[in-house]
Amino acid sequence: MAVVTKAFASSADLERKVETFTELADGVYALTAEGDPNVGAVEGEDFVVCFEARATPVAARRWLDLLRERTDKPVRYLVLSHYHAVRVLGASAFDAQEIITHETTRELIAERGEADWASELGRMPRLFEEPDSIPGLTRPTLTFTDRMVIPLGGDRGDLVLAYCGRGHTAGDIVAWLPKKKILFAGDLVEAKAALYTGDAFHDDWATTTLDAVAAFGAETLVGGRGAVAQGTEAVAAAIAQSRHFLDELRRIVGEVHRRGGTVGEAFRATHTALEPEYGRWPIFEHCLPFDVQRYWDELDGHDWPVVWTAERDREVWAALQEGR
Numbered sequence: 001m002a003v004v005t006k007a008f009a010s011s012a013d014l015e016r017k018v019e020t021f022t023e024l025a026d027g028v029y030a031l032t033a034e035g036d037p038n039v040g041a042v043e044g045e046d047f048v049v050c051f052e053a054r055a056t057p058v059a060a061r062r063w064l065d066l067l068r069e070r071t072d073k074p075v076r077y078l079v080l081s082h083y084h085a086v087r088v089l090g091a092s093a094f095d096a097q098e099i100i101t102h103e104t105t106r107e108l109i110a111e112r113g114e115a116d117w118a119s120e121l122g123r124m125p126r127l128f129e130e131p132d133s134i135p136g137l138t139r140p141t142l143t144f145t146d147r148m149v150i151p152l153g154g155d156r157g158d159l160v161l162a163y164c165g166r167g168h169t170a171g172d173i174v175a176w177l178p179k180k181k182i183l184f185a186g187d188l189v190e191a192k193a194a195l196y197t198g199d200a201f202h203d204d205w206a207t208t209t210l211d212a213v214a215a216f217g218a219e220t221l222v223g224g225r226g227a228v229a230q231g232t233e234a235v236a237a238a239i240a241q242s243r244h245f246l247d248e249l250r251r252i253v254g255e256v257h258r259r260g261g262t263v264g265e266a267f268r269a270t271h272t273a274l275e276p277e278y279g280r281w282p283i284f285e286h287c288l289p290f291d292v293q294r295y296w297d298e299l300d301g302h303d304w305p306v307v308w309t310a311e312r313d314r315e316v317w318a319a320l321q322e323g324r
């Protein structure tokens with residue numbers, strides 16, 4: 001019987017996704033793309049705040065072209081929820097006066113930005129449209145640790161940037177519009193898309209961090225991937241789905257680890273349990289080996305995530321796919 005080799009990560013996913021531009025409220029926008037990374041923007045009185053940058057300047061300009069059909073205000077602030085390459089390397093297209101991240105994200109870019117760039121390019125080549133257009137690592141010009149407020153001017157209220165705790169990475173931030181009850185949650189929440197947890201802090205994320213996200217009381221939520229959650233029930237469902245994915249992964253991997261099993265056994269058990277519910281969702285097959293390996297590392301006592309390199313990616317992928 002021939003052995004079918006599963007394509008590495010998302011390397012075989014080469015079909016462009018349908019992009020959906022949504023005006024969430026007056027001057028508040030999101031672009032979703034069937035499970036590709038979401039982006040957003042909020043108009044101030046005489047400027048724009050953009051949330052996330054996409055993987056390359058070329059990809060970012062397609063989003064900016066759509067945004068320019070609604071407003072010609074300059075981008076004063078580019079807010080990056082965390083350090084992953086597909087979120088940040090398109091930043092130069094925005095000509096933003098300031099690039100804002102959490103202070104820990106600044107440190108993570110310095111520590112592992114180059115490795116993450118090579119890793120994600122190998123895993124998700126389709127997202128890196130014209131990678132030669134990337135001028136180098138994106139580094140913030142402004143950082144904060146707990147909370148930062150951007151007054152939008154006029155009667156638009158404030159945009160609040162907040163750190164909810166360790167989650168998808170050590171430095172994820174969200175953007176909250178209290179006046180509109182709209183939350184840009186980054187990859188702390190996904191809507192019908194699998195979670196990538198390869199750089200995560202699973203126990204914090206599944207408990208106190210998601211509790212903090214839920215406490216905003218958002219009526220509209222833009223997650224890192226998937227459709228916009230509109231209405232309190234949809235928002236609660238997106239948060240609950242994200243928590244359930246984490247809880248099940250923690251439960252299953254934890255059981256195998258406690259009985260002295262192997263990480264390969266943990267991967268197979270987790271895949272069997274989660275595939276019926278999550279298997280048809282974007283990037284499930286891509287994410288799961290890295291998710292399981294990271295939580296296994298945590299259970300082995302590695303609080304700080306091991307750096308993913310292009311070489312380590314393929315080593316872990318090959319090791320965990322064996323015996324499926």
